[in-house]
């Protein structure tokens with residue numbers, strides 16, 4: 001199947017009933033189109049639609065192609081000063097927006113983010129823009145923490161994959177001075193989700209974004225006895241417009257996440273680079289048109 005779900009493109013053709021777009025418009029593509037008819041769609045949580053047609057989610061092809069057809073109402077016209085690369089990055093950024101909304105990040109929030117991959121980093125950017133004042137981010141890789149610091153994390157914590165939540169929870173509390181109100185797991189490792197629960201203050205919120213093993217051992221008694229709410233995140237829902245507004249207004253800068261560029265003919269090399277995790281790779285951008293013509 002064709003892969004790809006983080007993309008932007010130039011409108012080549014429109015259907016006769018399309019009013020919001022014209023040929024030549026540069027658009028970010030929200031990659032999932034729901035049924036519009038089920039209870040979830042009608043109630044506004046279309047990300048939970050069981051009949052969602054989502055790029056690169058079997059049986060549907062993705063959009064790492066030269067031409068691709070998509071619903072016009074899931075295309076977001078980019079202002080002239082927003083680049084195609086930023087348009088593509090609205091996809092992960094929307095995950096960050098959804099996660100921070102689900103978490104209830106607000107003015108003065110103290111937030112623990114676990115994992116400084118692309119999703120952890122966009123969550124950091126959104127949490128900052130929503131008013132979080134203390135943000136501790138963890139990872140196993142120092143380079144990723146360095147970027148998180150550059151992007152504005154107030155604290156970073158280098159962990160090893162063997163560290164147990166019980167061993168490091170005091171360090172989290174000590175580093176943040178006070179227990180976080182909110183913890184957002186952006187890696188999906190069991191010890192990380194456990195740490196999210198242990199570290200969060202009583203009455204706080206844990207949001208799980210990372211997709212790890214389908215089943216894991218979690219300290220649920222600890223969560224219930226301290227009324228820590230555990231909330232899931234599945235993609236995004238009505239978040240693309242906010243993500244675009246954050247980028248267009250300059251409130252959030254996502255460009256730093258793109259570390260490598262490839263032409264579509266070099267796609268295999270692009271994936272090998274991303275998979276290797278070496279060379280400081282964060283986000284690899286694949287260009288269908290030469291880079292200097294679609295910026």
Ligand code: NAD
Nearest residue numbers: 115117118119139186187188189192209210211233234235
């Ligand atoms: P990634 O693999 O690039 O980043 C994960 C980061 O977590 C890495 O930097 C890794 O070093 C770090 N890490 C691993 N184990 C750790 C631990 N125990 N403690 C701290 N850090 C640890 O992935 P990504 O693209 O940033 O995505 C993150 C997760 O979010 C993935 O599981 C992905 O599947 C998931 N995801 C979920 C949704 C959703 O809708 N829920 C959407 C997009 C991505």
